[in-house]
Amino acid sequence: MLLVLGRRVSLSFVKRVIPQYPVLLSNPILQDLRTIKFRVIHSSTVFASATRQNTDTMPERRPFVRLPTDVYPVNYGLCLKPDLIDFTFEGKLEAIVKVNLATNQIVMNCADIDIITASFVPEGGEGEEINATGFNYQNEDEKVTLSFPSALQKGSGTLKIDFVGELNDKMKGFYRSKYATPAGEIRYAAVTQFEATDARRAFPCWDEPAIKATFDISLIVPKDRVALSNMNVIDRKPHPEDDSLLEVKFATTPIMSTYLVAFVIGEYDFVEGQSSDGVTVRVYTPTGKAEQGKFALEVAVKTLPFYNDYFNVPYPLPKIDLIAIADFAAGAMENWGLVTYRETALLIDPKNSCSSSRQWVALVVGHELAHQWFGNLVTMEWWTHLWLNEGFASWIEYLCVDHCFPDYDIWTQFVSADYTRALDLDALDNSHPIEVNVGHPSEVDEIFDAISYSKGASVIRMLHNYIGDKDFRKGMHSYLLKFQHRNAATEDLWDCLEQASGKPIALVMSSWTKQMGFPIIVVDQEQQGDDRILKISQKKFCASGPHNGEDCPNWMVPISICTGEDPGCTKLKVLLDSPETTITINNISPDQWVKINPGTVGFYRIQYSSAMLEGLLPGIRDLTLLPVDRLGLQNDLFSLSRAGMISTVEVLKLMEAFVNEPNYTVWSDLSCNLGVLSSLLSHTDFHEEIQEFIRDLFTPIGLKLGWECKQGEGEPPGAGGHLDALLRGLVLGKLGKAGHKPTLEEARRRFKDHVEGKQILSADLRSPVYLTVLKHGDSATLDTMLKLHKQADMQEEKNRIERVLGAISAPDLIQKVLTFALSEDVRPQDTVSVIGGVAGSSKHGRKAAWKFVKDNWEELHNRYQGGFLISRLIKLSVDGFAIDKMAAEVKSFFESHQAPAAERTVQQCCENILLNAAWLKRDADDIHQYLLKRKAPGLNNPAPPPPFFQRGPPCIIAASAPPFSVHRWTESEHTQSRLNFSKRKNTNDDDVNKQAKNLTKR
């Protein structure tokens, strides 16, 4: 399954004490950069209690036992007859089962289903039908126990169950999905979403991934509807009792897990193609929109042979369908042979889809098709190993897109989208190990998070780099062959990779998957003749600063090293398996820089000594460092500042060195971090100053890109300009939102022409223009935008508008947006992003969104029934607060309003709020002074500043006193700067762009 996860909303703070001393490097590059201050972090009762409180409230394990195995299924004969008017369905199950141990009970999973009759017929014993005499539903455990008057004897038999259920509106199990016909009539399709534990809502079954069986599925449907399932149709005939109905029979599936079963009944068109290895591929779209399936079809037709070749195992089914479902909670679901998608993750309109949507569709198709092997053919033994499924698919989707669209530079984007997101979440005390024991369904729902997906993908990327592609593929091939049509655990993959590579994979990887968190690698160097001696050590990195306790965990860290001589080439590889080590690089001149983790592949943060960082910084401005390494350096330093290990001011100074940056992903990451900071500073009265900083930073690149697309930009694959189109949208949106006048005026002009139909905005410019005019707009702007929303035919356009509506500033209009979020005009899965957009847009929006969530909790909770959308809603609504008491308020609210699948999310949010509050207290004044000072050079500029990055001790937490003094502002300087600061009204803000990105990206 692929989720629509948020990214980078976590912030942080400080807990331990470091002496304040200047570090880092002088530099000719960053004229005004001075001293990175390593701070003394005074232990604080607030922080200490925050940490304690978090451990005290770890989610409690719910009682849970897996199904007994004395009776298990071999084949499910399943016939379902949905009623698309009354939203009910009738079902008939005839399952061939094996009785291992004589018993008079059968325990199965069953939820929200009423069993009418049940009986058992022993093999060869027709006429000996034994009727069940009791159905004991254990609702809490989602099980039913069928009791029989006499023991079922060891051997085979057929279990027959007639049942009825509801086509629910909760986007799980067998549910109804609303759509409008081209004539505007509202109708419903019947569709499924079973992962993780919802097949039991469609039919009584053994709903555990390791209990595999084959399926013979029949559907009785209105004759004018399309009926699809995992396999191809083998028979289609009129229903004997009702000639308005058809009975559609599908071929027997391979042996498979219940969560991968799927059926869809509705009205769809399709486009069809064939992969070079002979598999029929269809993309199903809403009626009249078959053209919009072409892009996904092209991707799928290229992707299947890519995976066939990569795994060296053929795709085992004769067909694969990809279908766009109107109401869909996740991003997509890999049902074997019938992959379901949100409309926005599958449909591309050449005129109205933007470049990021194309990229998104390519990634999602790549993700789901990879699961056809990794997940469907070989399945995790239990949900504890879910990460392996999702981490692997989230990694290989990039490999596949890199193959299909080399111009996307997709691996750099991986670092910004997945790697840094995982580092941020995993630095929290309330993170969890990748491998986590889960039992009860609510606990299973909870692990569909960025740790399973993004950290999983990041450690697999690190592993792939450690092993090398050749051995990795060899190991993967033997794993798929050995476990095909069966189940496997994490260790089984390690065994295969270990055999293929001869490296200690299990040992290395268990340190990453079985313990939570990751290390910060602290590095210092010394030149000895022609040799460079590196001192390297590791400590656990926490969002509140490095772990200082005695029980500090260790990781087996694959470390690569490159030098200035050849920044793209790894010079040395070592495996750090102890708290510290020393490495010698031979034949290196003293003026060469040394960089750890080239490619930003290792899953850790780095803290360089001042001298080493000084050497690396010129590479940012002259672009000799690779983009992915420029991004990684900036992101590490930002994270260290959030953790209180350096001043945030120093990161602002560093950001100014990116003024010549040409790379989209580097800008995107920087923009995201600035969004986090802007959100934090919306709690202060100098929010306008950070907007000015953003305007200054983004103006040169904005001027360079301009408004007009160059030829070929944003065109379909291969035409080039994809990244320029993404960068233009990012930069214009950032400038417009920050109130850059020329951008605002141009956006308003273009918006007017667009609305009047004079000049339709290109798809890539719509988000930044909508965002800009709304941010600085009034009620008429909002009304126009809501009208555009109503008129929009494509879901992509509707979503685009929904995500930016929250940017509107006036309180009464914010309220109008929130009311709109729950209206019929917004699809249930998209309500979350409208509310999230409001919360992420401004200080007022944040308060209003949280109040709205509290006031409408019952409806929202009921709507999402505890699935992962509820976690996402909570995170988006409260994560941006930066006042201690809000953590207490959030905690208290969820104590009285239970959301079992979101318990960990609530704890993470409370931790983040406390981290934000501490960050703000710690750094707000310094940031304010810096922002004032850069506005009025000469007036308030205290002279002479110490050089930016002083040579000094390494940037580690050392007990020694600083070797020289740090300039601190005097009171008179503060007063002077205040006098020179004409206070402007605080404007609301956060980063709607970031929200937009969060929601588009998984």
Ligand SMILES: [Zn+2]
């Ligand atoms: Zn997945």
